[in-house]
Amino acid sequence: MSGLNQSNFRVQEFVLFGFPGLQDKESKNILLAVFLAVYSLILLGNVLIIVILLLDEGLYIPMYLLILNLAILDIAISSITVPKLLTALMFNDNIISFAGCFIIMSVVKITTSEGRSKAFSTCGTHLLVICVFFLLAVFIILSYRIPGVSADARIMVSVLQSVIPSLANPIIYCLRSKEIRESFGKTLKKIQILPGGF
Template sequence: MLAVFRSNPHTVSFSACFTQTYFFLALASIESFILLLMAYDRYVAICHPLHYPARMTISYVSLSVGLSILLIPLFLILLSYVKILLSVLRISSSAGRAKAVSTCSSHLLVISVFFLTTAGVFISYRIPGTSVDSRVMGSVIQNVFPALMNPIIYCLRTKEIRDSLAKTLNKSSIFPGSK
């Protein structure tokens, strides 16, 4: 940013703007959660001083921060889908409603898998006897499943892309079909 101000150009490249915006928003989000955690720390220290050592353990702090990071986006996602549902209910044709539900269903599946496994992994640290293997499996599902589903959700649902993929696979030696 300082280099841009110093050289006084009239434009900023897209990559520089994107990088600056990313770091600004990411660091502001982190700062917000740090301030939230500090406020909770002060609340417990002042309002419940005898419970402070029990409430402010590393397992409780990480659970609180982790669930906060999950719950805020989840709340906004649910709010947007409530609005979508209200709009879908206003569609008069059943074909239009079916298309709208079909468009959202795969995304809702990915959201559900991601948030449920993530919450499960966070909560499993508070449950004694939970195996490390189950936590690792949950973490793998939470990180890999949405990334694997994105091409299906956003690409293969488009007829032109499906046709192009089928044409490419038919030409290849992997899936030879009728040419």
């Protein structure tokens, strides 16, 4: 009898509803333009970081190898969601396969107080980005209990949750790291984009 109650049904695909209140063509075109620009900046910034770190052997130290891995991870994470969002907005293709979903997690452990202090001073802005990521997650969870929060707002916040860190990390590393800024200047000088020093 228990054999009759079992099913071999397996989830093969999901239907993405997108932004329920923004289904008109004009809204979709605005969202498409915004997310295409953001995704392009994410790719440009992170690829730039990767190229700089790979070309300058003076930056082959653990901290910059971690930044290299983070840039690769930022490209991977944003490439999971944003291209599918762009496809859905452009072609109304709102189906995603079950195999198209996965999660990437990375954990770094620092054991010495000196190392923690240096990491905090070096990566304080990155920690701010992480806090924003988790605050957005908390908002999404709590928004179901707040009357008047639209599905569009929840969806927009969840998309921003995956996009903001990937967009902010290249800016943070370029602005906070003197070595990367100097290497970037040398690289531009080598390929004759900049005439003098940077």
